[in-house]
Amino acid sequence: MIHQVLDKIYKIELPIPFPLKTMNVYFIDDSPRTLVDAGIKTEASFEILEKGLEAIGFGLNSIERILITHGHIDHYGQAKRLSSLSGAPIYIHPIEYGRIRSIIHSLGFLKSILLRNGAPETLVNEAIQYIESAQSMADSLDEAFFLDDGDSILFKSMTWKTIHCPGHAPGLICFYWPEKKILFTGDHLLKEITPNPVLNVHGNRPPYRYPNLKEYLASLEKIEGLDISLLLPAHGEEVHDVKGLIQKIFVHHKERMDRVLFFLSQREKTPFEIAMDLFPGVPPFEIFLGISEAVGHLEILKEKGIVRLKENEGKDYYSLET
């Protein structure tokens, strides 16, 4: 449940009620004692974190700083609870702070985006309900300090750098420890699964552009340029072959883009229809992720002049440019 990854760095696996099953928080035993990501707000998650810290001689009140990689509930859910117990300040990118604070207000906008992308209303309502009820597993944030690209994170015996990697979430930040060539990736890079570039529905204004996949790929290139020998992701195992993993993800997206083009060669389609072609039979709550993926590819193809977008009765249709 808890294991030492390196001198000073401990990994604690916490349960989450999603298909991924667990997420990793990292406890750094240096001054200030720091937690990277906080876990979801459930009793199970809370107890396992407490027991994990006890096993190495610490308590929840030993936490002196909480760093959040991005605003998904499995990462920030119990941050506020831990912060009020320990007095530890919370650090996060300002975009994610804003998204967390406005999540409930942005659900109406999310609904309109899903409908516009061709999802049927009953499914959209189910998806929105799911997202709304999942908020019970997270506390919103009040006070937080902001971290942006290039900001230093100081410890007594080391200094990390903040690397802004938009894509999976618009304000996702990774933490880089140059001397040891280690990167805490959040969900930007995971070993077994390709992270979803999720649509950002916060603060979107017409003409509604969603450069999620484009930004994600640019963030991958940014990481590719760093000297890294170990990735510490927020789900699953550590990764040693960093360049290999990044290449695998580039190839994966290239293949998926070819499939999107193939599905579009049949006839014009909405992003929802493309999502159904790509992921047949996905449960309603994952519709949003499927559409995010489809839109990410369609936006890039549109920018390259390969596909065209047409609106019809409030829905977006894409077709191959002839």
Ligand SMILES: [Zn+2]
């Ligand atoms: Zn995430």
Ligand SMILES: [Zn+2]
């Ligand atoms: Zn996650």
